[in-house]
Amino acid sequence: MLSFLTRRVLAGLATLFAAIFLMFLLVDRSIDPLADLRESTASNKQQLIDQRIELLNLDTNVVLRFFHWLGNFVTGDPGVAWRTGQEVGPMISHAIGSTLQLVTAATLLSLLLGVTIGIVSALRQYSSFDYLIIFLSFLLYSLPSFWIAVLLKQWGAIGFNDFLRDPVLSWVVITVIALLGGLLWMLAVGGSVRRRVQTFALGLAATFAMLAYLQLTDWWSDPQLGPILVLVLGAAAAFAITGVSAGLRNRRALFASLSTVALGVALYFPVQGLFDEIVESHLLIAGMGVVAVASGVLIGFLFGGPDRGVSMRSAGITALVVATLVFVDQVLQVWVPYSNALGGRPIPTFGDRTPNLGGNYWVQVLDASTHLILPTLTLILVAFAAYTRYSRSSMLEVMNQDYIRTARAKGLPERVVVVRHGFRNTLIPLATIVPIDVITLIGGAVITEAVFARPGMGSLFINALRGAEIEPVMAYLFITASFAIIASIVADIIYAIVDPRIRLDA
Template sequence: MFSFISRRLLAGLGTLLVSTFAMYLLVSKSIRPFEDLESLTDGAVKAQRIAERTEILDLNTHPVIRYFKWLGDFVTGDFGVGWRSGQPVSSLLQGAVASTIQLVAAATVIAIILGVMIGIVSALRQYSSFDYITIFLSFVLYSLPAFWVAVLLKQWGAIGFNDFLKDPSLSPLVIAVAGALAGTAWMLAFGGTARKRLITFGSAFLVTVGALYYLQLSNWWLQPNLGPVIILITGTALAFAITALTAGLQNRRALGAALSTVALGLALYYPLRSVLRAVDSWALVGGLAVLTIAVGIGIGYLWGGPDRGISARSAAITAFLVASMIFVDKVMSIWPAYLKAPAINGRPLATIGDATPNLGGNFWVGTLDSFTHLLLPTIALVLIQFAGYTRYSRSSMLEVMSQDYIRTARAKGLPERTVIMRHGFRNTLIPLATIVPIDVITLLGGAIITEKVFARPGMGTLFIDSLQGAEVDPVMAYLVIVAALAIIANIVADLIYAALDPRIRVNA
């Protein structure tokens, strides 16, 4: 393992050196540092400004020599200065990296979960109506221009929802159509006999219509909350679903451990809300999340059984999700005051930036404000990424389910859930192990179009603005970070390959 990582890192450093050298020469050749001076009519002033800028940027030195000067400074921790703004590149990167990570983290996790889940269901129901609709939607979303999706979301997502909040009421027709769409989607996903399809459609229709009427009658749009009842219902459903996927509902100990975490979460609902009032940083939130997972693992081991690991896994996942709902409920409680803030003026969904100027408030107000700014760009990225992950996971699952070892597992009499989850799903992830790390690093480099449309000060925006402003140091710092992360992503992909496929050895 150590030998493998060492070899890959050395090869990566060589690649990084060559790529930065080539990029420095290309950037030096392509930028126009005197473009803003071309409009000057006074020849003497123009010549003086050109001479000053030539000295500042050291343009009389050959680009190869300038590269090695830059490289020496960069290795010693001096990333340079943006000569137009006068700000150190390190401070520019800190804000840009933080903004991009906020956006990428949520979008990537949601896109992977939804894309893989729907892709696998589509593969298991090959040639069904659900499969054809999934293929059609994935190709449509994959081909949509990112800027067009972003603009539509700004128009109908932000402006439309903000206008809706002035009189938050849904007509019976809208509620009925939403229920019919939900019922149709679940019916196609589950399939089965005509009777089963009708029951699925009716159940999903009634649940959707009932939920929407509850939201309307309780004035939920202006005073949103989850509360113990919704957390109980949702947590119980999640406990059954997670146990069914990870252990099977016949494993009563795993199911009992998962349901116990739901009960514990409800018992601690009000005490946890008091604890959360004192939280003032994401570091504390992360610590509480780790503690929650540890408690879930402990509950799983306390339930015992021949395989405590499965019970611990089910309980830990359920505990994390229940705690996440309590966290979201706390954020929702800030919504009424947030709407009334002068800086918000009753229009909470933002279309530009990553924070509301002059908002003020504590950690929870800032968290809610970040969420409202992240919502639309996250949806834009999820729609594009989701289409790709759906296609990849579907094709991979179809290939895996046609293998001989799947037929052997079924012939041995294993339950279908075991065949799909333990034999099919694990091997389906192998091709995705290459795609996901590279996609994450690509997005960390900046979702340039999305960031530009929503005016988020992320890595992509920094790169474009610096390149247009002829600032070499920020551009090179950006390129080094993206290239280094791409190299690390390839190494991580190889390690994930080895973890998923026992036939692969990294020390071979």
């Protein structure tokens, strides 16, 4: 491993140097900091040109200017954007922070949804559900992202904000949505006619009950989870997680997960007081999340069972879900004052924060989250289509392998065959795709950021290039190139972890 990392890091540094050198030459040729002065009609035009040449050191050889910039950059001085007078360091810090928020949310959600639905589609090959997912995948993949973004601004922000003025769904609409929900679950689960009818009825009843609860409690005006919804959603997650990772017949894993939910609900009110007193930063929240997961793992360890690791994994994932629900509930508790501060239109259509909003930590978190909704949905819809196709095709290939037939011939349950033998190998192609996709997004979702006026890395690059400011452009290129090289190394390591046939020290 050490030998592999050493070789890859040295090769990466050489590649980075060559790429940055070539990009500096190309950027220097493509921008003209004197363009506005050459078109000027000022009487002291030549004097202004000479002053700018001296300011930007343009009379020095481009190679020497590159090494001068590189020396300053690696020693912690990325320079100043000469046109705006802003230091490049804070510009990059704010831009990459905004982009990382967007990339993290979009990547995690699109991966979770895309891989899950893709695998279900593969397991239900040639069914109505499979054809539906194929159609939606190709449709979303072919749509331009700017068009999706504009539609979301119109219906996801403006339309939803208008709905919040009088948030009432008619019972006809609720019934139609419930019927569609039951139909979707029936198509996804499949099985015999009796099983389809049962699934349809359960899906219809669950969807109708959820929408009726939201309607009768006026949830749209004051959205909160509370201990009851945390308990219901946490218990549902416990059953789902245990069913996939261990099987519901593994009572110890199921009881460990349900005990984790019970502990989370029992600590709901004490944690509320803790939030009010000591919350100061994201690091503290992350630390509390780690403690929650560790508690779930410990509960799984104490329950034990034939396979202690399965119980620990199920309870740990359940603890993460419950902790997330409690965190979301705390954020939603400031929804009413936040919405009132924005004139009853809480879903924004541009930017990454509301200027001069004020408020405590939770108001700031809610504000950042609402600004993430639309651009995140845009990226999710595009990436979801790709990940669904990748996971579906990979799962179909894996499920036709000899070792899958051998596992079934040995009498292993279908859940074990799919989860332990099929799912793990399905991740192998994604292990090389996802890291590169993440770095591509960190470079800036230029179109999405432009539509939503989000000051991320893509917007910074475009604005600096238009302003002929080489320092921000080169800082952007250096960071994205570095991340791309790191992503390539990480992809190789993940590939070796997922596929034991690969040896990095070979």
